[in-house]
Amino acid sequence: MDINFTPEEEAFRQEVRSFLKEKLPREMSDKVLNHKHLTKDDLVNWQKILYEKGWAAPGWPKKHGGPGWTPVQKSIFEEETARAGAPPLLPFGLAMVAPVIMNFGSEEQKERFLPPILSADAWWCQGYSEPGAGSDLASLKTRAEREGDHYIVNGQKTWTTLGQHADWIFCLVRTNQEVKKQEGISFLLIDMNTPGISVRPIQLLDGGHEVNEVFFDNVKVPAENLVGEENKGWTYAKFLLGHERSGIAGIGRGKMELTRLKEIASKEQKNGRPLIDDPSFRARIARIEMDLDALEMTDLRVTAAVQQGQAPGPEASMLKIKGTEIRQEIYHRVREAVGPYALPFQPEALDGQTDDAVAPDYALSAAPTYFNNRKLTIFGGSNEIQKNIVAKMILGL
Amino acid sequence: MDFSLTDEQRMLQDTVERLVQDQYGFEQRRGYMQEKGGFSRDMWNQIAELGLLGVPFPEEIGGFGGGAIETMLVMEAFGKGLVLEPYVASVVTSGQLIADAGSDAQKEAILEPLVGGELVLAFAHGEPDSRYSNTQVATRAERSGAGYTITGHKAVVLHGDSADKFVISARTSGDTMDADGLSLFLVDADAKGVSIQGYPTIDGLHAAEVKLNGVQVSEDALIGQEGKAADLIELTQDRGAMAVCAEAVGAMGVACDLTLDYLKQRKQFGMPIGAFQSVQHRMVEMRMELEQARSATLKAAAKLDSGDPVERRRAVSIAKHQVGIGGRFVSEQSIQLHGGIGMTEEYYLAHFAKRIAMIDNQFGDADAHLDRFSAQMDVPKTA
Ligand SMILES: Cc1cc2nc3c(=O)[nH]c(=O)nc-3n(C[C@H](O)[C@H](O)[C@H](O)COP(=O)(O)OP(=O)(O)OC[C@H]3O[C@@H](n4cnc5c(N)ncnc54)[C@H](O)[C@@H]3O)c2cc1C
Numbered sequence: 085m086d087i088n089f090t091p092e093e094e095a096f097r098q099e100v101r102s103f104l105k106e107k108l109p110r111e112m113s114d115k116v117l118n119h120k121h122l123t124k125d126d127l128v129n130w131q132k133i134l135y136e137k138g139w140a141a142p143g144w145p146k147k148h149g150g151p152g153w154t155p156v157q158k159s160i161f162e163e164e165t166a167r168a169g170a171p172p173l174l175p176f177g178l179a180m181v182a183p184v185i186m187n188f189g190s191e192e193q194k195e196r197f198l199p200p201i202l203s204a205d206a207w208w209c210q211g212y213s214e215p216g217a218g219s220d221l222a223s224l225k226t227r228a229e230r231e232g233d234h235y236i237v238n239g240q241k242t243w244t245t246l247g248q249h250a251d252w253i254f255c256l257v258r259t260n261q262e263v264k265k266q267e268g269i270s271f272l273l274i275d276m277n278t279p280g281i282s283v284r285p286i287q288l289l290d291g292g293h294e295v296n297e298v299f300f301d302n303v304k305v306p307a308e309n310l311v312g313e314e315n316k317g318w319t320y321a322k323f324l325l326g327h328e329r330s331g332i333a334g335i336g337r338g339k340m341e342l343t344r345l346k347e348i349a350s351k352e353q354k355n356g357r358p359l360i361d362d363p364s365f366r367a368r369i370a371r372i373e374m375d376l377d378a379l380e381m382t383d384l385r386v387t388a389a390v391q392q393g394q395a396p397g398p399e400a401s402m403l404k405i406k407g408t409e410i411r412q413e414i415y416h417r418v419r420e421a422v423g424p425y426a427l428p429f430q431p432e433a434l435d436g437q438t439d440d441a442v443a444p445d446y447a448l449s450a451a452p453t454y455f456n457n458r459k460l461t462i463f464g465g466s467n468e469i470q471k472n473i474v475a476k477m478i479l480g481l
Numbered sequence: 482m483d484f485s486l487t488d489e490q491r492m493l494q495d496t497v498e499r500l501v502q503d504q505y506g507f508e509q510r511r512g513y514m515q516e517k518g519g520f521s522r523d524m525w526n527q528i529a530e531l532g533l534l535g536v537p538f539p540e541e542i543g544g545f546g547g548g549a550i551e552t553m554l555v556m557e558a559f560g561k562g563l564v565l566e567p568y569v570a571s572v573v574t575s576g577q578l579i580a581d582a583g584s585d586a587q588k589e590a591i592l593e594p595l596v597g598g599e600l601v602l603a604f605a606h607g608e609p610d611s612r613y614s615n616t617q618v619a620t621r622a623e624r625s626g627a628g629y630t631i632t633g634h635k636a637v638v639l640h641g642d643s644a645d646k647f648v649i650s651a652r653t654s655g656d657t658m659d660a661d662g663l664s665l666f667l668v669d670a671d672a673k674g675v676s677i678q679g680y681p682t683i684d685g686l687h688a689a690e691v692k693l694n695g696v697q698v699s700e701d702a703l704i705g706q707e708g709k710a711a712d713l714i715e716l717t718q719d720r721g722a723m724a725v726c727a728e729a730v731g732a733m734g735v736a737c738d739l740t741l742d743y744l745k746q747r748k749q750f751g752m753p754i755g756a757f758q759s760v761q762h763r764m765v766e767m768r769m770e771l772e773q774a775r776s777a778t779l780k781a782a783a784k785l786d787s788g789d790p791v792e793r794r795r796a797v798s799i800a801k802h803q804v805g806i807g808g809r810f811v812s813e814q815s816i817q818l819h820g821g822i823g824m825t826e827e828y829y830l831a832h833f834a835k836r837i838a839m840i841d842n843q844f845g846d847a848d849a850h851l852d853r854f855s856a857q858m859d860v861p862k863t864a
Contacts, residue, residue: 420846458817
């Protein structure tokens with residue numbers, strides 16, 4: 085047994101670090117590290133910078149223009165980019181629809197859709213959830229009826245993250261009402277500019293606009309936009325769940341946020357001394373670090389198993405549960421660390437649009453970040469659903 | 482032992498609950514938030530007309546003659562509607578402080594208009610670096626001529642942008658960290674040298690940064706004895722803490738009710754999500770946190786009036802700690818069990834979740850009260 089990275093892996097880490105030092109714009113990392121609001125341009129521009137280097141799609145094979153990294157390299161990349169405060173790579177195109185197209189799409193679809201995903205020229209969003217179909221996704225009702233060489237889509241998707249910017253949406257739609265609910269679902273790619281689609285913003289509790297409702301009213305979708313076979317959409321969606329799970333524990337992000345918590349606790353005062361020197365607060369931070377350290381090892385164990393060709397199993401659910409709980413605990417402690425200055429609500433300041441900020445950015449963003457990240461345990465399969473998976477698949481209960 | 486309310490107390494409770502039920506719907510509250518200072522002057526006047534601003538004050542000046550239990554009843558009912566009006570700032574903290582320690586002239590000038598709703602006070606004690614300390618005060622009041630000159634920065638002053646006058650803590654002697662040398666002053670919001678920057682808070686209320694730059698006050702602005710205000714400040718902070726605990730109990734009750742309703746309505750996998758045992762247990766834990774908070778707050782209210790500062794500190798810290806920890810649990814889990822809908826600004830659960838959580842950032846958080854409690858906890862002597 086050797087739990088150290090190989091010299092090659094360490095060299096790769098150095099390469100990523102020097103790249104980030106040179107290419108990650110300061111104003112971007114400043115926003116990320118202070119939890120200020122990122123714009124669409126920030127996200128697109130950062131992906132384009134990575135694209136130049138050939139690193140925009142850490143999970144893609146070389147054949148499609150990815151770097152062809154090992155799982156360990158991917159995990160190093162994730163950690164280093166998070167540490168440096170790089171904007172996140174949005175998963176919807178790169179990590180969600182692309183692997184499905186690569187594995188089940190036609191050659192034409194691969195040629196048409198993959199290059200703009202890689203170069204950040206097409207913005208994708210995920211149309212799975214519906215008002216009546218959240219955890220029980222397979223009960224979705226949005227219908228696609230075949231008419232000649234088109235599908236006519238009617239229904240509603242919801243919680244569509246950043247759908248307001250999207251050029252495309254990948255949807256699970258019902259194409260057969262007669263069969264078992266999982267067996268009548270298809271995977272359809274829909275141009276957001278098609279007549280009949282309307283997008284309504286949903287404001288979240290932190291005041292931000294990141295999710296939407298998307299309505300489909302007799303939307304005409306060319307049949308060539310069906311991925312794979314009709315009524316096999318559920319299989320593809322499940323493939324996705326089992327496939328792209330690297331990074332699900334968010335170790336890199338967790339470490340970055342933990343460092344940030346320590347910095348904030350060093351700047352904040354309690355009884356005239358730095359909060360970080362308060363034994364009970366310090367012990368709380370230490371507990372988080374201990375949890376995160378153990379989780380990192382669990383993550384690496386799974387990563388190494390995948391590297392040796394084993395399929396990532398339901399262990400991914402454990403990583404998701406623990407990883408999100410740790411992140412939420414960090415955000416709670418940041419809110420606690422900044423004391424009464426967690427109260428002022430000045431979203432303009434987080435957009436960089438006010439000179440009247442009454443507290444540092446890290447304080448003004450503390451409560452919005454804390455509330456916004458309640459989402460971590462709800463989306464991507466809620467933590468309750470993840471526990472059901474572990475109970476069933478690992479424990480056989 | 483008798484936990485039942487008196488007839489007067491029950492009437493008081495009914496009055497406030499009816500007001501909240503009839504006039505504090507979600508949409509109505511949204512309207513109030515748009516008004517100047519983030520609350521409704523009309524509502525404030527109604528609260529005054531119902532006599533609620535006089536709850537803790539003696540009958541001679543038009544008060545109700547109530548104590549901390551009465552304040553608790555009002556605040557719990559307010560919590561059910563997330564009432565925005567400056568009751569804690571004006572009545573519970575500053576007003577009672579004047580009633581306790583003010584000179585006859587101060588009481589006469591302040592209390593009647595306060596009870597009538599014409600005068601709003603705010604308690605300006607916390608400072609940018611002082612966190613939840615009762616005694617860490619850098620603001621200074623220097624003797625000058627027949628009065629004092631006050632300079633300093635008061636942070637996150639609840640409803641500071643609506644106050645006509647502030648009760649301000651300032652140091653007349655000693656160093657920033659000393660308990661000795663603290664004094665309290667009445668300062669007009671429009672006095673020369675006072676600057677106020679108001680803002681909304683994330684839980685829908687308002688607060689302000691209040692800066693005093695060489696503000697001149699006369700001798701009779703001093704409240705109580707010079708240099709001896711530490712105990713009064715702590716008592717006032719404890720009153721505020723108990724009041725927001727009661728508000729939290731009201732709000733936690735609503736969050737629990739909304740969640741329970743939702744568990745019965747929302748169907749996934751062909752059944753109500755409340756049919757899943759893991760969900761049931763979570764809901765049970767939420768209710769347990771609520772009941773613990775209710776009990777601890779009741780005791781804090783009882784001990785606030787006991788006149789025994791040691792007992793009072795213990796009980797208030799137990800309550801505020803419980804509301805910090807248990808409130809966080811109820812806030813977070815009510816969102817969690819609602820799924821995506823719990824995260825939206827459009828649905829009113831999130832507003833309760835936010836207020837409940839942010840109460841921890843006022844009048845001492847769970848850690849601050851844990852510290853105070855452990856410092857004076859009884860430890861048996863061993864041989
Ligand atoms: C910020 C945000 C962004 C999102 N982005 C997207 C997106 O881009 N695209 C998309 O398609 N979706 C997105 N979602 C939707 C997300 O996937 C769903 O919210 C999630 O699947 C839960 O569904 P629900 O909200 O309907 O909750 P419900 O499924 O109604 O669940 C409510 C509660 O019941 C629990 N529960 C349900 N079933 C069980 C069970 N069997 N056992 C125990 N507990 C159970 C849940 O864990 C939860 O606590 C997003 C959600 C959020 C909050």
